[in-house]
Amino acid sequence: MDKFSVFSARLVEKGEYFTSGHRACQGCAEALAVRLVMKALGRNTIVAMATGCMEIVSSPLPTTAWEVPWIHVAFENASAVISGCESGMKAMMRKGKLPPKKINFVAMGGDGATADIGMGQLSGALERGHDMIYVCYDNEAYMNTGIQRSSSTPWGASTTTSPAGKVSKGQYTQKKDMPKIAIAHNIPYVATACPSFPFDLMDKVEKAAAIEGPAYLHILSVCPTGWRIPSEEAIKYGRLAVNTCVFPLYEYEHGEYSLTYRPHPILPVREYIEGQGRFRHLGSEDIDSIQERTRMEYEKLVKLSEED
Amino acid sequence: MAKERKGIEVSLAIAEAVGQADCDLISAYPITPQTHIVEHLSEMVADAHLDAEFVPVESEHSAMSVCCGAAAVGARTFTSTSSQGLALMAEIFFIASAMRLPVVMALANRSLSAPLSIWNDHSDTMMVRDGGWIHVFVENGQEAYDHVFWAFRVAEDPAVRLPVALNIDGFIMTHMIEPVDFEDDELIKRYIPEFRMEKPLHPDNPVSMGCFAMPEIYSEAQMTRERALVDSYATCVKAWEEWAAVTGRQYHPVETYRADDAEYCIVTMGSLGETAMAAVDELREQGEKVGVIKIRLWRPFPFDDLYRAAAGKHTLIVLDRAISFGGPGGPVALELRSALCNSPQAPVVVNYVAGLASRDVTVEDFKAIILGGKAKSAEGDVAGFTFYGLRG
Numbered sequence: 001m002d003k004f005s006v007f008s009a010r011l012v013e014k015g016e017y018f019t020s021g022h023r024a025c026q027g028c029a030e031a032l033a034v035r036l037v038m039k040a041l042g043r044n045t046i047v048a049m050a051t052g053c054m055e056i057v058s059s060p061l062p063t064t065a066w067e068v069p070w071i072h073v074a075f076e077n078a079s080a081v082i083s084g085c086e087s088g089m090k091a092m093m094r095k096g097k098l099p100p101k102k103i104n105f106v107a108m109g110g111d112g113a114t115a116d117i118g119m120g121q122l123s124g125a126l127e128r129g130h131d132m133i134y135v136c137y138d139n140e141a142y143m144n145t146g147i148q149r150s151s152s153t154p155w156g157a158s159t160t161t162s163p164a165g166k167v168s169k170g171q172y173t174q175k176k177d178m179p180k181i182a183i184a185h186n187i188p189y190v191a192t193a194c195p196s197f198p199f200d201l202m203d204k205v206e207k208a209a210a211i212e213g214p215a216y217l218h219i220l221s222v223c224p225t226g227w228r229i230p231s232e233e234a235i236k237y238g239r240l241a242v243n244t245c246v247f248p249l250y251e252y253e254h255g256e257y258s259l260t261y262r263p264h265p266i267l268p269v270r271e272y273i274e275g276q277g278r279f280r281h282l283g284s285e286d287i288d289s290i291q292e293r294t295r296m297e298y299e300k301l302v303k304l305s306e307e308d
Numbered sequence: 309m310a311k312e313r314k315g316i317e318v319s320l321a322i323a324e325a326v327g328q329a330d331c332d333l334i335s336a337y338p339i340t341p342q343t344h345i346v347e348h349l350s351e352m353v354a355d356a357h358l359d360a361e362f363v364p365v366e367s368e369h370s371a372m373s374v375c376c377g378a379a380a381v382g383a384r385t386f387t388s389t390s391s392q393g394l395a396l397m398a399e400i401f402f403i404a405s406a407m408r409l410p411v412v413m414a415l416a417n418r419s420l421s422a423p424l425s426i427w428n429d430h431s432d433t434m435m436v437r438d439g440g441w442i443h444v445f446v447e448n449g450q451e452a453y454d455h456v457f458w459a460f461r462v463a464e465d466p467a468v469r470l471p472v473a474l475n476i477d478g479f480i481m482t483h484m485i486e487p488v489d490f491e492d493d494e495l496i497k498r499y500i501p502e503f504r505m506e507k508p509l510h511p512d513n514p515v516s517m518g519c520f521a522m523p524e525i526y527s528e529a530q531m532t533r534e535r536a537l538v539d540s541y542a543t544c545v546k547a548w549e550e551w552a553a554v555t556g557r558q559y560h561p562v563e564t565y566r567a568d569d570a571e572y573c574i575v576t577m578g579s580l581g582e583t584a585m586a587a588v589d590e591l592r593e594q595g596e597k598v599g600v601i602k603i604r605l606w607r608p609f610p611f612d613d614l615y616r617a618a619a620g621k622h623t624l625i626v627l628d629r630a631i632s633f634g635g636p637g638g639p640v641a642l643e644l645r646s647a648l649c650n651s652p653q654a655p656v657v658v659n660y661v662a663g664l665a666s667r668d669v670t671v672e673d674f675k676a677i678i679l680g681g682k683a684k685s686a687e688g689d690v691a692g693f694t695f696y697g698l699r700g
């Protein structure tokens with residue numbers, strides 16, 4: 001799909017596979033991300049989902065928001081569960097117990113499920129080379145349990161377990177670089193995306209689905225509730241994250257990096273930080289240091305993509 | 309494979325049986341004493357002796373998760389573990405039964421850390437006693453081989469759809485070379501029909517599995533789970549009868565030895581049953597009216613079979629191979645006491661804990677336990693439990 005075409009929106013799949021009526025908060029960009037991912041994947045998909053906001057909002061018995069086969073087993077094991085679905089079907093198709101069919105095997109989890117508790121299982125699944133896509137919806141904290149910090153929470157963010165206080169600036173560690181960890185597994189495809197850039201996101205999902213072997217997608221998913229922003233501003237903050245280079249959009253395909261979107265001009269991180277309640281305790285120097293780190297990280301990425 | 313008798317290590321016989329059962333997916337993580345089972349399975353897959361996916365995961369938690377995913381798409385699945393591995397997969401162990409995923413697991417029973425011990429007892433399996441699985445215990449190589457088929461047959465039965473744990477004593481059985489009568493593939497194929505899940509995960513007919521429950525529905529979900537496990541009893545028995553019809557080898561939920569006229573019975577589970585029988589033979593020669601009660605089906609608990617076996621007995625002497633720390637006794641004795649307490653003329657239950665971490669329980673030990681239990685019963689010293697053969 002041509003990303004810059006004004007007709008792009010018309011080409012998008014009309015069907016919904018993550019349907020309305022789920023119970024996500026108003027303005028939840030994680031739910032939007034799931035919806036877009038599902039549109040790009042289409043009907044022939046099996047989803048294994050980790051415990052977390054998206055699982056809870058979409059599956060209260062006896063209802064479901066899922067129009068594709070969907071399974072939830074636990075918090076840390078979506079990647080292992082989808083490994084089982086993929087390998088089980090592979091064996092059955094090979095043995096003639098099931099008619100052959102091309103199916104997208106997709107595991108989904110939040111940043112906590114991915115970067116923390118499910119990291120070993122994800123690593124195992126990527127290393128084994130299953131034909132699967134893993135999608136991490138990164139809202140930068142454990143939102144489902146009440147906005148606790150994860151290793152994907154950025155430095156300085158106040159959460160319920162990294163609260164800002166007299167002697168605390170909130171989260172005191174730097175955000176774990178999950179896409180790089182995925183890349184270190186030498187898998188064919190890794191990409192970052194954000195639902196504020198919906199066509200870019202869907203292109204990447206389609207690419208991930210077309211590629212044989214494991215693919216990893218890391219999607220920044222703004223959570224108005226946890227970030228303490230007005231619910232109508234999730235899209236705006238997603239754009240700001242990308243346009244300030246706090247969350248660059250890039251791909252890693254068969255060993256090569258490429259930036260899929262270069263903000264021009266690059267906006268100061270201040271614009272991204274200032275309106276968010278989770279950062280409101282930070283002073284000018286703190287924001288400067290975030291700016292400096294953001295610049296350095298982005299430059300590294302630009303270099304990597306130019307090398308290739 | 310054709311019908312034939314072989315001398316074979318029990319672990320390999322189990323693996324061969326999984327192959328004969330035409331399993332689609334095996335996922336496991338190595339732990340002593342389960343290793344020979346999964347090593348042999350991966351060999352069978354590598355040699356195209358078995359057409360299956362062998363998924364070599366990075367932990368037991370993943371092994372059970374992979375099996376859940378595979379069972380959910382309708383694949384026949386097998387895993388095997390022991391001790392710490394079971395402890396690590398415990399979270400998913402409980403979920404597999406709740407989601408009615410018919411995984412079959414060979415549980416090579418081993419003691420739990422700490423102190424670290426690779427040897428055999430039942431502390432691992434007792435940890436997941438309440439996990440909603442069907443649990444069966446076997447006593448020798450033939451029983452282990454036979455019960456692989458039984459486990460698939462029961463687990464996948466549309467009336468059951470529950471995972472089955474096949475408990476085999478680690479080392480004492482897994483590493484023994486025993487004579488095993490192998491059955492031919494055609495017989496096995498007839499005994500376990502192809503697994504057909506009614507509603508597997510498949511894009512042609514989307515279903516949601518593993519939804520969460522509000523309090524309004526959680527209890528009902530647990531109730532259906534309980535009912536499924538209790539009702540599986542009928543299929544367990546039917547599957548044994550069908551097996552007996554084609555092989556001549558008959559199994560029962562509770563089995564007895566020289567127990568009909570016995571006043572005192574030793575109660576065992578697993579491989580120690582054979583030693584207990586030898587001890588009973590010797591005591592019988594000395595004129596003691598003793599017998600053996602062996603519990604084969606641990607879950608669903610065979611209440612009626614137990615009542616029949618225990619009827620008219622003066623005292624049951626229960627040998628437990630695990631401890632419920634801080635509780636009133638070993639888990640088997642606890643269950644027997646609670647099962648029997650309201651029955652008329654309930655026998656006295658005396659409890660010994662022995663054979664932890666493969667500490668030998670010899671024929672002489674069994675004799676001492678049985679006679680010791682008889683004496684305790686006479687003295688009314690029957691509360692709690694006794695550690696048998698402690699040093700120091």
Ligand SMILES: Cc1ncc(C[n+]2csc(CCOP(=O)(O)OP(=O)(O)O)c2C)c(N)n1
Pocket residue numbers: 030051052053054075076109110111112113114137139141142143144145150
């Ligand atoms: C083993 C285990 N530990 C803890 C939990 C509690 N828990 C459920 S969801 C969750 C956080 C989910 O965070 P994340 O993966 O980032 O998803 P989000 O809700 O933010 O979308 C936690 C801690 C659990 N369900 N299982």
Ligand code: SF4
Pocket residue numbers: 023024025026027028029030031053054057139143144222223224225226
């Ligand atoms: S807490 Fe955040 S991620 Fe969770 S449903 Fe609400 S807005 Fe979405």
Ligand SMILES: [Mg+2]
Pocket residue numbers: 110111112137138139140141142143
């Ligand atoms: Mg999160």
